[in-house]
Amino acid sequence: MSTFQAVASERNAADAVYNHIIAAGEGWIYDLFPGQVLRIVDVEGNQAVDTLFYSKEDPGDHYSAVRTITRQNNIYLTTGSVLVAESGRELLQITADTCGRHDTLGGACSAQSNTVRYSHDTLPMHNCRDTFMLMLAGRDEFTKRDLAPNVNFFMNVPVTPEGELTFADGVSGPGRYVELTALAPVTVLISNCPQLNNPCNAYNPTPAQVLVWNAEGGEGDV
Amino acid sequence: MTASFSITMGPGGKWSAYIGKGKSVTLTAAGDSANVSALLYHAAYPSERYNMPDSLKAQHTAFYTAGHVLMSDQGRVLASIIEDTAGWHDPLGGYTTRKGTDGKYGPTSYQQERNAWLRSGEENLTVELYRHNLTPRDLSAPVNFFSKVVCELDGTMRYVPQPTDGRSVTLRTEMDVLLVVSNTPHPLNPSAVYPGAAVEIRITDAAPMTEDDLCVNHCGENRRAFENTWNAYALMKGAN
Numbered sequence: 001m002s003t004f005q006a007v008a009s010e011r012n013a014a015d016a017v018y019n020h021i022i023a024a025g026e027g028w029i030y031d032l033f034p035g036q037v038l039r040i041v042d043v044e045g046n047q048a049v050d051t052l053f054y055s056k057e058d059p060g061d062h063y064s065a066v067r068t069i070t071r072q073n074n075i076y077l078t079t080g081s082v083l084v085a086e087s088g089r090e091l092l093q094i095t096a097d098t099c100g101r102h103d104t105l106g107g108a109c110s111a112q113s114n115t116v117r118y119s120h121d122t123l124p125m126h127n128c129r130d131t132f133m134l135m136l137a138g139r140d141e142f143t144k145r146d147l148a149p150n151v152n153f154f155m156n157v158p159v160t161p162e163g164e165l166t167f168a169d170g171v172s173g174p175g176r177y178v179e180l181t182a183l184a185p186v187t188v189l190i191s192n193c194p195q196l197n198n199p200c201n202a203y204n205p206t207p208a209q210v211l212v213w214n215a216e217g218g219e220g221d222v
Numbered sequence: 223m224t225a226s227f228s229i230t231m232g233p234g235g236k237w238s239a240y241i242g243k244g245k246s247v248t249l250t251a252a253g254d255s256a257n258v259s260a261l262l263y264h265a266a267y268p269s270e271r272y273n274m275p276d277s278l279k280a281q282h283t284a285f286y287t288a289g290h291v292l293m294s295d296q297g298r299v300l301a302s303i304i305e306d307t308a309g310w311h312d313p314l315g316g317y318t319t320r321k322g323t324d325g326k327y328g329p330t331s332y333q334q335e336r337n338a339w340l341r342s343g344e345e346n347l348t349v350e351l352y353r354h355n356l357t358p359r360d361l362s363a364p365v366n367f368f369s370k371v372v373c374e375l376d377g378t379m380r381y382v383p384q385p386t387d388g389r390s391v392t393l394r395t396e397m398d399v400l401l402v403v404s405n406t407p408h409p410l411n412p413s414a415v416y417p418g419a420a421v422e423i424r425i426t427d428a429a430p431m432t433e434d435d436l437c438v439n440h441c442g443e444n445r446r447a448f449e450n451t452w453n454a455y456a457l458m459k460g461a462n
Contacts, residue, residue, distance in 0.1 A: 066364075070379070070409050073410070105278060107275020110276070117279065129295075163283055165284045
């Protein structure tokens with residue numbers, strides 16, 4: 001089996017320049033300067049945090065799951081992983097992680113994919129894709145085409161050598177977090193997942209917390 | 223059956239076309255280590271496109287073979303895989319880049335090698351997308367037909383050679399689609415030699431779907447995605 005490696009951070013919440021709770025089912029969009037550090041906290045545990053990244057300099061250049069995983073030859077993200085865009089541009093690096101493994105293949109739930117996966121009557125249920133679209137619609141630089149396969153922080157999507165893929169109970173727990181250091185100007189888009197039809201949120205969606213620290217040398221310092 | 227159309231992509235080749243629903247599209251490899259990176263879009267409304275995560279999670283799979291379908295981000299079936307003699311088609315490995323191609327096989331250029339220069343998936347797909355007024359913004363995870371990538375339990379991705387010479391895979395279009403393909407190596411193929419398998423694409427009218435259809439009946443998820451697709455076409459069809 002895989003070994004989860006927890007890497008803790010020395011950063012103190014009191015020094016953060018930004019500190020916000022994203023309620024279950026809510027969205028969040030935020031711009032990071034290079035060198036700034038984003039911490040995402042799984043406050044109550046077993047919560048999937050669906051996240052996309054874009055180059056602030058070229059908003060059409062979205063996070064690329066396949067380029068990211070092929071570059072590191074591993075489908076899971078953890079400390080040391082570099083998240084790259086479709087152009088190959090390096091966007092962020094994971095610099096601390098007390099969960100140990102994050103999903104790159106499960107994507108975001110949508111009303112339409114819920115009808116496929118569960119039943120046609122799930123169409124009205126709140127979902128991540130709706131949150132993503134509502135947040136992107138609030139910014140002139142984005143279009144629907146910018147929706148791309150996303151990262152699911154704290155979510156467990158095991159793949160077997162035989163090619164089976166499942167959604168399993170979380171590998172995370174209360175207070176676990178992941179920290180990402182921006183390597184370029186980056187827009188972060190989060191949907192705090194409202195899915196109730198599978199164990200990705202332990203059938204009980206809960207809040208996520210986001211904190212931002214400035215770079216050591218100050219804002220914008222790399 | 224109407225007359226069939228066929229075209230052969232040499233190593234490094236690329237192709238794209240609008241293909242109506244109900245067509246049978248067979249890719250046949252003439253050689254081992256074949257890899258075709260493929261993207262699919264709704265022909266009329268290309269913001270609806272093949273979605274790797276939606277397809278994988280609905281079918282609980284990390285690879286494709288006969289019985290699987292390629293779903294769009296709207297919960298519909300763009301194409302289904304009705305026959306397959308290769309066994310495994312990879313949805314995870316992405317496409318080769320110019321930088322990666324130069325790094326692995328040595329730099330080549332049109333100036334030096336003329337048309338024998340080594341093409342990349344990134345450039346091939348970009349050009350074929352741009353031909354249809356799409357841009358790198360529309361690039362996403364492709365299906366890599368003929369390639370096998372196994373994920374170990376720790377997540378490590380491992381390219382596993384499988385015989386492809388003479389093997390084929392047949393898609394049936396379930397919607398009017400834009401198909402974009404690039405006959406370029408799999409990014410995780412460790413060989414230092416640029417693969418040289420030509421791939422033929424043959425398109426005919428598909429046989430009518432029957433009650434026991436392999437792809438519709440593969441799982442409840444597939445049936446519901448087909449129902450979404452049929453409903454969408456029923457809504458688009460005029461009453462008179």
